[in-house]
């Protein structure tokens with residue numbers, strides 16, 4: 001591959017055959033074999049319990065509580081619903097500080113819950129919110145901080161808790177990227193008042209769709225279970241507003257198999273990460289991000305920061321080159337939540353107020369990892385990127401002819 005690209009017309013973008021016959025995605029897509037899936041589903045059909053917080057959903061909650069070493073795990077339909085329920089159960093009001101450098105579901109969950117996001121910038125190195133960035137935004141209208149743990153790393157969870165306690169605001173986490181990560185000896189799950197995880201198919205731990213809320217607070221857990229609703233959930237008291245968001249038995253069955261497979265999934269992601277680390281080490285202007293502030297990571301996403309002057313081609317130019325080769329790398333996150341609807345119109349004061357968020361949104365590129373990517377594929381992606389860098393001037397000139 002690297003050998004065959006001796007001229008700019010050897011790239012698929014300029015007419016050559018693509019490097020990959022089928023598309024290489026960025027999602028994880030680790031699923032159990034059809035045989036295991038079929039056996040689990042036979043059980044569901046024999047019991048004739050398909051929903052209603054059935055035996056598999058209860059078993060998954062118990063196993064996850066052990067895995068996370070947390071008192072309560074409340075499984076739900078997806079993480080977005082979990083975040084909305086969290087905002088409601090925490091009895092928040094007014095504004096909630098949240099980074100704009102996140103998936104749109106983080107601020108939108110606040111909007112769903114009748115709250116207003118107060119967007120915060122992120123640290124240029126760690127990409128997370130920090131106590132120093134959050135503190136100046138706290139005023140009498142702010143009732144909480146919704147911090148986001150990114151890329152298999154974590155925020156400064158200790159520092160944020162000290163700040164939240166000192167200023168009398170609540171702290172909770174969107175931990176959609178953080179399944180299986182640890183700070184010191186403690187798994188992410190028991191920091192702040194609660195943490196919300198996503199089990200979407202593109203995440204490292206999957207139940208196809210799904211998510212959970214983790215907390216050590218008994219009263220909060222009881223409120224969350226009432227809010228979740230569903231007959232069979234073990235609560236008799238009704239919530240004023242119910243999310244009606246239990247996890248189905250079908251989801252829980254996949255979740256239980258994913259949990260069995262989890263150590264192997266992380267080992268596989270780590271192996272791919274090592275291939276990329278080696279393959280990209282010598283490419284000028286491209287830096288592979290290592291997980292921040294954690295003692296163990298899940299290698300959920302492979303994200304690189306591209307420095308355009310050193311690389312020679314823009315981030316979006318590289319994306320075009322890769323897309324033509326059937327490598328579906330993506331901009332992540334792009335644009336920042338503050339530049340997405342509804343916030344770009346409803347909260348225009350943030351549009352030009354978050355320079356680090358905008359800078360990262362213009363520089364980051366997420367590369368394929370997960371079940372559908374072999375070591376050989378990852379090596380070829382690295383070679384393509386190295387070749388794109390070598391031909392960056394010619395490619396750039398062809399992409400934007402003067």
Ligand SMILES: *Cc1c(COP(=O)(O)O)cnc(C)c1O
Pocket residue numbers: 078079080081102103105106148174176177197198199200210211
């Ligand atoms: C995936 C993701 C979510 C949403 O998860 P769903 O389970 O799809 O609702 C929320 N926040 C972040 C940061 C995510 O990456």
